[in-house]
Amino acid sequence: MTLRLHDYLPSGNGYKVRLLLSQLGISFERIEYDIQRGETRTPEFLGKINANGRIPVLETDDGEFLPESNAIIFYLAEGTPFFPEDRLERTRVLQWMFFEQYSHEPNIAVARAMLHVFDLEMTEKRQAVLEQKQKLGYDALGVMENHLEDREYFVGGRYTIADIALYAYTHVADEGGFDLSDYPAVRAWIARVASQPDYVPITQG
């Protein structure tokens, strides 16, 4: 199986796929796009790779292009220990992955993009957007802290793609101006994830 990952190294969404592929022991070719130069909005990218103009996209050896990071890691994880077999646990994993894309990523990842990735000039308007993102991001971290107070991982007492999805941007939340001092359960969980076998850092392509 030859997989190609259409990717952007600073992306936490891309990192979810890189981390899982490493932990599954699957080799892949990585194709880097500079999203700041609009390389994922070209007619060729939109027409062939992802009409929604975003990375990551996993290209399978059958020539299928799979967008949406959480759908990609579901694709790779089903039938492995990273996705449960039990119906309720499967639902819980997806529950946290939808939470990640709706309540977490649009706030924590976007704050990080503004401050760290794109290094935007902080106009008054952008500052107001950033503050709203940070408020809602702390709300999401609060939901995670509450859940992790008596749990080691998000679902079923073991490491799954729910952890991978939430770890991607949580462990670099400081780059979005978030202070995790008041979130000790989240910090302990971050350390547990980082100690998993075949872990790779977000900076590793």
Next chain:
Amino acid sequence: MTLRLHDYLPSGNGYKVRLLLSQLGISFERIEYDIQRGETRTPEFLGKINANGRIPVLETDDGEFLPESNAIIFYLAEGTPFFPEDRLERTRVLQWMFFEQYSHEPNIAVARAMLHVFDLEMTEKRQAVLEQKQKLGYDALGVMENHLEDREYFVGGRYTIADIALYAYTHVADEGGFDLSDYPAVRAWIARVASQPDYVPITQG
């Protein structure tokens, strides 16, 4: 099986679950919350039903509380004709459901909430937010139109929970100020979904 749906009638996210339950022939009890009065942010709701303070939440007969509309419909649909068995098709269904929660709902549903559900006073600041939501909402509709130009349904040539997830807010997009005149494939698909057996409208509790 006795299911209880913690719900808010105008919610398209709640409607996804109501529509699928009707089409599966599963009866349920509906518990209505007035989200404008903060009824999903009370200590009791946050402590027992959903720490993230949102509806819908499906309460199973085992006393499990399942939040996240798309996780709920996955839970109900797996093993039925509404969710495919093929690995790639399963992934495609989830891909569109993540697209819905990230690129579609935050724009189309939120524009509708501003104009139709909450009937907010349109300050200059809110008008700017609305215009941005409408721009991004049209982008999402464009991705859907492109996909549906040569397809009857989103995945595998048949009606699945990907269609239910995307139909919920698309068919009431006019209430968010969206004009679907230039999206004929989307309009034809809306008509196909509305003609499914055991269809119920969003206004039916």
